Amino acid sequence: MDWQLLITQMLNGLQLGLLLFLVASGLTLIFGIMDFINLSHGSFYMLGAFICSSITAKTGSLFIGIVLAVLVVFCIGALVERLIARKLYQNDHLDHVLVTFGLILVFDTLAHLIWGSQGRIISLPDSLNGQINLGSLVLPSYRLLIIGAGLTVAIGLYFLVTRSRLGMRIRAGASNRQMVSALGVDIDRLYLIVFALGAALAGLAGMLIAPITEASIGMGNEIIIIAFVVVIVGGIGSVKGAFYAALLIGFIDTLGRSYLGDLLALFLSSQNAETAAPALSAMLIYILMAAVLAFRPQGLFPPSNS
Amino acid sequence: MRGEQASSWPSHLLARLKGNLPNQVYFALVIALLIAPWLINALDQSFYLDLLTRALIIAIAVASLNLIIGFGGMVSLGHAAFLGIGAYCVGIPTYYEQFNGFVHLGLAVLCSALFALLTGLICLRTKAVYFIMITLAFAQMLYFTLVSLDEYGADDGLVIYQRSEFPGIFDIENPTTLYYAVLLFLLGCLYLTHRMMHARFGRVLQGCKHNEQRMQALGFLTYKYKLIAYVIAGTMAGVAGFFLGNFTNFISPEMMDWTHSAELIFMLVIGGTGILFGPVVGAVLFLLLEEWLSGFSVYWHLILGLMLIALVVFGKGGVHGLLSLGSNRGSQQNTTT
Numbered sequence: 001m002d003w004q005l006l007i008t009q010m011l012n013g014l015q016l017g018l019l020l021f022l023v024a025s026g027l028t029l030i031f032g033i034m035d036f037i038n039l040s041h042g043s044f045y046m047l048g049a050f051i052c053s054s055i056t057a058k059t060g061s062l063f064i065g066i067v068l069a070v071l072v073v074f075c076i077g078a079l080v081e082r083l084i085a086r087k088l089y090q091n092d093h094l095d096h097v098l099v100t101f102g103l104i105l106v107f108d109t110l111a112h113l114i115w116g117s118q119g120r121i122i123s124l125p126d127s128l129n130g131q132i133n134l135g136s137l138v139l140p141s142y143r144l145l146i147i148g149a150g151l152t153v154a155i156g157l158y159f160l161v162t163r164s165r166l167g168m169r170i171r172a173g174a175s176n177r178q179m180v181s182a183l184g185v186d187i188d189r190l191y192l193i194v195f196a197l198g199a200a201l202a203g204l205a206g207m208l209i210a211p212i213t214e215a216s217i218g219m220g221n222e223i224i225i226i227a228f229v230v231v232i233v234g235g236i237g238s239v240k241g242a243f244y245a246a247l248l249i250g251f252i253d254t255l256g257r258s259y260l261g262d263l264l265a266l267f268l269s270s271q272n273a274e275t276a277a278p279a280l281s282a283m284l285i286y287i288l289m290a291a292v293l294a295f296r297p298q299g300l301f302p303p304s305n306s
Numbered sequence: 307m308r309g310e311q312a313s314s315w316p317s318h319l320l321a322r323l324k325g326n327l328p329n330q331v332y333f334a335l336v337i338a339l340l341i342a343p344w345l346i347n348a349l350d351q352s353f354y355l356d357l358l359t360r361a362l363i364i365a366i367a368v369a370s371l372n373l374i375i376g377f378g379g380m381v382s383l384g385h386a387a388f389l390g391i392g393a394y395c396v397g398i399p400t401y402y403e404q405f406n407g408f409v410h411l412g413l414a415v416l417c418s419a420l421f422a423l424l425t426g427l428i429c430l431r432t433k434a435v436y437f438i439m440i441t442l443a444f445a446q447m448l449y450f451t452l453v454s455l456d457e458y459g460a461d462d463g464l465v466i467y468q469r470s471e472f473p474g475i476f477d478i479e480n481p482t483t484l485y486y487a488v489l490l491f492l493l494g495c496l497y498l499t500h501r502m503m504h505a506r507f508g509r510v511l512q513g514c515k516h517n518e519q520r521m522q523a524l525g526f527l528t529y530k531y532k533l534i535a536y537v538i539a540g541t542m543a544g545v546a547g548f549f550l551g552n553f554t555n556f557i558s559p560e561m562m563d564w565t566h567s568a569e570l571i572f573m574l575v576i577g578g579t580g581i582l583f584g585p586v587v588g589a590v591l592f593l594l595l596e597e598w599l600s601g602f603s604v605y606w607h608l609i610l611g612l613m614l615i616a617l618v619v620f621g622k623g624g625v626h627g628l629l630s631l632g633s634n635r636g637s638q639q640n641t642t643t
Contacts, residue, residue, distance in 0.1 A: 031435075037435060037438065039568070084615060084619055087619055088618065088619065091618075093381060093434060093435055093438060094375070094381050094571070094575070094579075095618050097381065097383065097438065097568065097571060098568075098571065098572060098575060098614055098617075098618050099614065099615050099618040099619065101565075101568040101571075101572065101611075101614065102610075102611040102612070102613075102614030102615040102618070103611065103615065104565075104611070105607045105608065105610055105611030105614070106607075106608055106611035106612060106615070108607065109605050109607040109608035109611065110608065112604075112605065113605055113608075221564075221565065225442065225446055225564060228439055228442070229443065232436070232439050236435070275455075275456075275457075278454035279450065279451045279454035279455065282450035282451070282453065282454055283447045283450055283451060286443040286444070286446050286447040286450075287447070289439070289440070289443045290428055290440060290443055290444065290447075293428070293431075293432050293436055293439070293440045293443075294428045294431055294432075294440075297431075297432055297436055
C-alpha cells in the first residue's frame with residue numbers, strides 16, 4: 001500500500017470535513033433553533049469567496065481580505081435574517097424552500113452581475129504557496145493552513161457553544177425554543193446572531209477553499225446539499241454532531257473516491273469494479289444519509305432533550 | 307376561511323386567478339389548448355408550439371407533484387429525478403438502436419414506478435423536513451450515478467437522434483402529433499387525479515395532509531395510502547420524462563439537478579397547490595415568464611428570484627395563505643383548517 005498517498009488522502013478528507021463543518025455548523029443551528037430550512041446557506045459560502053477575492057485583489061493581502069469579507073458576509077446574513085427569514089419562521093417548510101430558492105437565484109445572478117460569469121482566482125502569497133517536507137512526505141502548506149484554521153474555528157465554536165452565556169442560550173434554543181423565550185431571553189436577537197454567525201462561518205469556508213478551487217457561481221449549490229447531509233447525519237441542531245458527521249463524511253467521500261475501486265476489485269472483476277466504483281463512491285454519503293434517516297432519524301448525535 | 311388574507315395584492319390576485327374561477331373557465335382553457343396547434347400553424351409561429359409542448363410536458367410533472375404536495379402534503383425536493391428516469395428510458399435504448407416507443411414507454415413506467423416504490427418505502431418512514439431531505443438525497447444519488455456512467459455520456463449526456471417510434475399508430479416526429487400526445491396524457495392525468503381525489507383514496511390522502519394521526523386513529527393505514535400516491539406520482543412524472551426526452555432530443559444528468567426540483571415546486575405554487583388545473587397554469591405561466599424575461603436580459607433569474615421572495619414574504623401567510631384561499635373550491639371544499 002502506498003502510505004504517502006494514504007496520508008495525503010487522509011489530510012484531504014480532514015480538510016473537506018473541516019470545511020463542511022464550517023458550512024454545516026451554521027446550517028444546523030439555523031435549522032435546529034429557528035426550524036428554518038435555509039437552502040441559500042450555500043450562497044454565503046459563494047459570496048464569501050467572491051468578496052474575499054475582490055478585497056484581496058484590492059489590498060494585496062489575503063489576511064485583510066478574509067477578515068473584511070467575514071464581516072461583510074456577517075452583515076449580509078444579518079440583513080437576510082431581518083428582511084426575509086424572520087418573517088417566515090412560523091410558516092411551513094414549503095415556504096422556506098421556496099423563499100430560499102428565490103434567494104439563491106438572486107445571489108447567483110448578483111454574483112454574475114458583479115463578478116462576471118468566469119470564476120475568480122485568489123492568488124496566494126508566496127509564504128503560503130510553498131510546500132513542507134516531512135521526510136519523504138511533501139505537503140502543500142496552504143492545505144495545512146486550511147486544516148489549522150478549520151480546527152481553530154471548530155475549537156473556538158466549541159468554547160463559544162459550551163462555555164459562554166451566548167452558547168448556553170444557543171444550546172437551550174436548540175433543545176427547547178419556547179422555554180427559552182418564556183424565560184425572557186431576547187429571542188429575536190439570538191436568532192439574528194445565530195443566522196449571521198452561521199452565514200459568516202459559511203463565508204469563511206468559501207474564502208478558505210477559493211485559493212485552491214477559485215470562486216465560481218454555483219459553488220454554493222454543490223456544497224449546500226452535502227452540508228445538509230452532514231446536518232441530518234449529525235442530528236439537527238447539534239454542533240457536536242455536525243463536527244463528527246462533517247469529518248465522517250469528509251473521510252468517506254475522499255477515501256471512497258480513491259480506494260473504493262481497489263476494495264471492489266476484491267469481489268468483482270476489475271472491469272466491473274472500475275465502472276461501479278465512481279458511481280458508488282459518489283453515492284456513499286447519500287446512502288449513509290438515507291440509512292440514518294431510515295433507522296435513526298434523529299441523527300447520530302442529536303442535541304440533548306429533543 | 308381566512309378572508310382577511312385576501313387583502314394583500316399577490317394573494318388577492320392569485321386567488322382570483324385560480325381559486326374562484328368557475329368551471330367554464332377551465333373548460334375554455336382545455337378548448338384553447340386543443341385548438342392551439344391549429345391556430346399556431348395558421349399563424350406560422352411554430353416556435354410557440356414548441357414552447358407550449360414543453361410547458362405541457364412540464365405540467366404533467368407538476369401535476370404529479372401536486373398529487374403528493376398539494377393533496378398529500380408530502381413536500382418532495384427530488385421530483386426532477388423521475389423526469390430524468392423517463393428521459394433516460396428513451397435515451398439508453400435509442401443508444402442501442404432500439405427505437406420502439408412501446409419499449410421506451412414501458413421502461414419509463416416500470417423504472418420510475420420501481421424507483422418511486424423503493425425510495426418511497428424508505429422516504430415515507432420520515433416526515434416533514436426529513437422527508438424533504440431524504441427525497442433530495444435519493445435524487446442526488448441517481449444524479450451522481452448517471453454522472454459517473456461514461457458509457458452514456460456522463461456529464462455531457464446523450465443526443466437522441468431519433469424520437470420513439472410508434473409504427474402504424476402515430477409519428478411523434480411531427481410536432482403537432484407530439485403536442486396532442488402530450489396534451490392527451492396530461493388531460494388523462496388530470497382526470498385521474500380528479501377521480502382519485504373524489505374517491506375514498508383521495509379523501510384519505512387529503513386527510514393525512516391535515517391530520518395524519520387522526521386518520522390513523524380512524525384505522526387507516528396511512529403509510530400504504532401515501533406510498534401508493536407517491537408511486538402514482540412518480541410514474542406520471544416518469545412518463546413526463548419520456549416525453550421530455552423525446553421533445554428535447556437530448557438527455558443529461560443535469561435534468562435531475564435539485565434546482566429543477568425546486569423549479570417544479572415553484573411552478574406548482576404559482577398555479578396553486580391542491581388545485582386540479584393549478585399545475586397547467588403554473589407551468590405555462592412559468593415558461594412564458596422565462597421566455598419573456600430571458601428575452602431582454604441574461605440576468606432574468608434575478609427578477610424571478612425577487613418575484614419568488616415577494617410571493618412568499620408579502621403574500622400574507624405566505625404560500626399557506628394562498629392555499630387556504632384557493633382551497634375553497636373543487637376537491638378541497640371540506641377543508642376547514
